[in-house]
Amino acid sequence: MVQGGRKRWAVLALAVAGAGCGRDAGSSLAQAPVQVEPLLLDLPRIPIGQTGHGEYRIRNVSGVQQVLTGIGPLPCDCASAELELPGRSAEERSVRVEPGGMQLALQPGEEAVLRFELRTARFREPVSRKSGAFLLRFRDRAPVRVEFAADIWNPHWVEPWALELGRVGVRQRASGYVMVRGHDEPEFGLIAPQTVDGWTLRVEHVSSSPDTYRINVTAPEELPQGGFRQDFVLRSDLPESPPIKFSVQGVAEPDIAWSPRRLLILAGERPRSVEMVLRTLPVDLVIAAPAAELSGEGADGLGVAVEPIEEGHSYRIRLTARAPVPDALQSGTLLLRTGVAEQPEIAVPYSILPAPARENP
Incomplete structure (x- = not known):
C-alpha cells in the first residue's frame, strides 16, 4: 500500500549545481538513472503475532547498468527482505540481501522487486505502531533511504509470554501465573478451558479499564522427568482478535x-x-x-x-x-x-x- 495513494519516487542522480542553471525539475527527473517506489511503504494494519507484507520496486531507467551494492542493515530482527529479478531466469531470479558486497548490476530498463516482511510475532513488548528505515546503496551514487510503517493491532498483551517454573518435582504440581491486560482494546472477555493436556487453568478478573486477567496454571499430577514445555493458545471474545499465546517450561526432577x-x-x-x-x-x-x-x-x-x-x-x-x-x-x-x-x-x-x-x- 502506498501512503495517501500517491507514488513517491527516490531519484538517484548527480546533483544539479544551483536551481537557476536553466534546468527545471522535469529535465532533472529525466536524467535520474534509478527510481525507487515507494519511499515510504505503508503496510496494512497487522494483528499482533502475524506478518505484514509489502514491496519496493527498484528500476534502472538509464541507458547504462547501475550497480546495487547493498541493502540495509534492516532496523530490527522483526524485519526481513528478499530481492527478486522478475525478468531473469529461475537460477538468477532470487538475490541474497546483504548490507554490503552485493554488486548486483541492473541492466538498462531492468526492475528489481524488494519484498519486505514485518513479523510481529517477534515483538516482546506491547506495540501499536512500528516504523523504521534502511538504505539502498549504489556504486558511485548516494544511497537511498527507504522507510516502512505499520499499525499493529494489539488488543491485549500477555506477560510473561514464557513462564519459567525452574526445577520442580515430577509430582509437585508446580504452579505459576501470567497476566493478560487490555492494550488497544480496554474491554474484552477471556475465553479459556479449565484444562489443557492435564494442566489446570484458573482465570481471575483482576481489574477493569483496561480489563486485566490473571491466569493461574498448575502442572498435571505427574510430569515426565526432564525438561518440559507446554504451549497455551487462548482466545478473547473480540471478533477476529489474535490468539493469546504463552508457554510454561521448566525441568521436572524426582521428588x-x-x-x-x-x-x-x-x-x-x-x-x-x-x-x-x-x-x-x-x-x-x-x-x-x-x-x-x-x-x-x-x-x-x-x-x-x-x-x-x-x-x-x-x-x-x-x-x-x-x-x-x-x-x-x-x-x-x-x-x-x-x-x-x-x-x-x-x-x-x-x-x-x-x-x-x-x-x-
Missing part, C-alpha cells in the same frame, strides 16, 4: 532432588571435603535424615556427616577425606537411603583426586 550430582574431593584443599544438599520438592513430602553408606575405592578413608537444613525437607551431607592424599584417582559411590517408596535409594558417585605428579629436578 527428592540433590546437588551436585557428582562429588569431587580435591587434593590441595584443607579440609579435604565436599558438600551436597538433598531436598524434597513436593511440600507435603517429609523424609527423615537419610542413612549414608560408602562403597568403592578409598571408602574406608572417608567420613560422612548428615545435618538438617530444614528438618524433614532438606539436608546437608558432607563427605570428608581422612586418609592421606592417594597416589592415584579413587572412585566410588555414596548411597543415601531415603525411606521413600518411590525413590528409596540415591546413588551419588564420588572421586578423590590424587596428589599432583612431581617434576624431576
